[in-house]
Amino acid sequence: MAYTPHTDADHARMLGAIGVASIEDLFADIPPAVRATRFALPAPMAEQEVRGELSRIAARNAVPRVSFLGAGAYRHLVPAVVEEVIGRSEFATAYTPYQPEVSQGTLQSIYEFQSLICELTGMEVASASHYDGATAAAEAALMACRLTRRDRIAISSAVHPQVRAVIRTYCSGPGIEVIEVPADLAEGGSGLTPVEAAASVLTDEVACLVAQQPNFFGGIEPMAELAEAAHAVGAQLVAHVEPTSLAVLAAPGDHGADIVTAEGQPLGIPLSYGGPYVGLMAARMASVRQMPGRLVGATRDAQGRRGYVLTLQAREQHIRREKAASNICTNQALCALAATAYLSAVGPQGLREVAELSMAQTRHTATALEEAGLAERRFGAPYFAEVAMRVPHAARRHAELAAQGIVAGYVLERDYPELGDTLLLAATELTSDEEIASLVEALEATR
Amino acid sequence: MLPEDLRYSKEHEWVRVDGDQATIGITKFAADELGDIVFVELPEVGATLSQFATFGVVESVKAVSDLYAPVSGEVVAVNDALRDSPELMNSDPFGEGWIARVRVSDPGELGGLLDAGAYGELIGS
Numbered sequence: 001m002a003y004t005p006h007t008d009a010d011h012a013r014m015l016g017a018i019g020v021a022s023i024e025d026l027f028a029d030i031p032p033a034v035r036a037t038r039f040a041l042p043a044p045m046a047e048q049e050v051r052g053e054l055s056r057i058a059a060r061n062a063v064p065r066v067s068f069l070g071a072g073a074y075r076h077l078v079p080a081v082v083e084e085v086i087g088r089s090e091f092a093t094a095y096t097p098y099q100p101e102v103s104q105g106t107l108q109s110i111y112e113f114q115s116l117i118c119e120l121t122g123m124e125v126a127s128a129s130h131y132d133g134a135t136a137a138a139e140a141a142l143m144a145c146r147l148t149r150r151d152r153i154a155i156s157s158a159v160h161p162q163v164r165a166v167i168r169t170y171c172s173g174p175g176i177e178v179i180e181v182p183a184d185l186a187e188g189g190s191g192l193t194p195v196e197a198a199a200s201v202l203t204d205e206v207a208c209l210v211a212q213q214p215n216f217f218g219g220i221e222p223m224a225e226l227a228e229a230a231h232a233v234g235a236q237l238v239a240h241v242e243p244t245s246l247a248v249l250a251a252p253g254d255h256g257a258d259i260v261t262a263e264g265q266p267l268g269i270p271l272s273y274g275g276p277y278v279g280l281m282a283a284r285m286a287s288v289r290q291m292p293g294r295l296v297g298a299t300r301d302a303q304g305r306r307g308y309v310l311t312l313q314a315r316e317q318h319i320r321r322e323k324a325a326s327n328i329c330t331n332q333a334l335c336a337l338a339a340t341a342y343l344s345a346v347g348p349q350g351l352r353e354v355a356e357l358s359m360a361q362t363r364h365t366a367t368a369l370e371e372a373g374l375a376e377r378r379f380g381a382p383y384f385a386e387v388a389m390r391v392p393h394a395a396r397r398h399a400e401l402a403a404q405g406i407v408a409g410y411v412l413e414r415d416y417p418e419l420g421d422t423l424l425l426a427a428t429e430l431t432s433d434e435e436i437a438s439l440v441e442a443l444e445a446t447r
Numbered sequence: 448m449l450p451e452d453l454r455y456s457k458e459h460e461w462v463r464v465d466g467d468q469a470t471i472g473i474t475k476f477a478a479d480e481l482g483d484i485v486f487v488e489l490p491e492v493g494a495t496l497s498q499f500a501t502f503g504v505v506e507s508v509k510a511v512s513d514l515y516a517p518v519s520g521e522v523v524a525v526n527d528a529l530r531d532s533p534e535l536m537n538s539d540p541f542g543e544g545w546i547a548r549v550r551v552s553d554p555g556e557l558g559g560l561l562d563a564g565a566y567g568e569l570i571g572s
Contacts, residue, residue: 289486
């Protein structure tokens with residue numbers, strides 16, 4: 001494709017057409033005081049000097065020796081085939097092509113991604129992906145408001161604090177009221193969202209209830225009952241889930257979820273200090289016209305051959321402009337492709353093994369700490385692969401262990417003042433028995 | 448040929464008045480311009496429409512357009528057949544392709560709409 005910059009004559013014609021004398025005049029509204037005039041850039045460097053400088057900066061990243069940190073992002077084995085597939089030049093772009101039907105391979109990969117997400121969630125239609133789990137959840141909340149024509153949402157306080165923060169941000173623009181349902185965090189409590197507490201805020205003015213499964217503390221929420229409470233007032237249940245857990249837990253589509261969202265990072269995407277990740281969203285076919293983002297459909301071409309298209313584009317911003325289902329989303333094609341390659345590589349049995357091993361090692365971690373008299377479980381409810389443990393002087397000891405290269409999970413007091421001296425610990429199939437022993441030993445030494 | 452017994456809006460909706468009720472649809476001109484219609488978002492029965500405000504969406508293979516209420520009133524019926532057969536709006540826009548029926552709240556509004564002659568002039572027929 002030829003790229004021909006505008007000539008001076010082109011500039012003069014365009015400026016003439018809009019009645020502006022010079023390009024500088026286009027910036028007249030920006031006060032001189034706030035204009036950037038000088039940039040504090042270092043002197044030019046040779047390539048090897050740049051490499052040296054970047055390596056020096058990169059070396060400052062703290063890579064823990066042992067980590068029990070989860071809290072929304074999880075360390076799993078990424079089979080080598082995932083990187084091989086996403087590294088292919090045909091795929092190595094993170095963006096939707098602008099002439100999509102020309103790129104049948106990209107559309108096919110997205111179609112397969114959508115099919116896998118539907119299978120995993122038990123839902124009827126999945127989008128081509130979103131920025132991350134939090135933005136997918138926020139889009140789902142807005143979608144529920146459009147579907148129900150209501151402007152209030154309820155969200156459990158056991159939903160990831162950052163997901164709640166993003167939902168609040170998304171709701172602040174359109175003026176959607178966010179009501180929080182307090183989880184049972186009392187001493188001896190379940191750590192779950194009480195169905196009665198949810199029911200008490202659900203009225204016929206509430207568009208949806210957002211609940212997380214497993215919840216932020218790893219607990220298994222009563223999703224079917226929460227769905228029932230939401231449906232009783234004509235509200236939707238938005239289930240924000242962890243994808244590997246779907247290999248062992250009931251599919252959200254089977255317990256009444258209307259919209260399912262997830263952070264897709266555990267599916268073959270490295271932790272990478274927080275991103276890029278990928279948001280998953282799935283819904284019922286009846287709601288498809290209010291779904292945000294891109295959708296790939298399968299069809300037949302003029303010769304009857306199978307082909308893929310971007311479908312239902314009338315929901316999207318390039319056609320619907322300000323009335324689009326969303327003007328603040330795109331898909332994460334490369335990360336979605338990684339998830340597709342991952343799910344294809346591990347298969348249903350492999351994903352189940354990942355979930356079961358993660359559960360087993362998390363239980364091993366909790367038991368080892370309890371048996372050493374170092375910690376006790378904070379909540380009573382069944383949990384998946386993450387567990388909240390009461391540890392005396394948690395914040396101090398967490399910092400001391402971090403200095404030794406051991407991340408003892410997440411300090412819950414940061415987000416929940418009532419959960420002092422509580423660490424949220426996650427283990428996966430990559431957590432070795434030796435790592436668990438070293439956590440116990442290091443905690444023992446900081447008593 | 449534009450039915451003489453209808454009133455028309457500049458947004459290409461038609462109104463057929465029958466007592467205190469009015470049936471609303473889009474004109475053949477609008478349907479032809481849109482092309483093959485594939486989906487109609489209908490208002491809910493009981494909803495209140497305001498004249499010239501949007502009350503639904505019509506989606507064709509090439510465009511999406513808002514539906515603008517030609518008269519104010521409460522929706523008493525919608526054409527459920529359009530959910531499965533939106534193409535009725537193309538094949539019979541002034542008949543089977545009707546969209547909704549409303550109880551007119553301000554008959555005076557009808558005077559501000561176009562007759563067949565004026566609408567025909569608008570669309571250059």
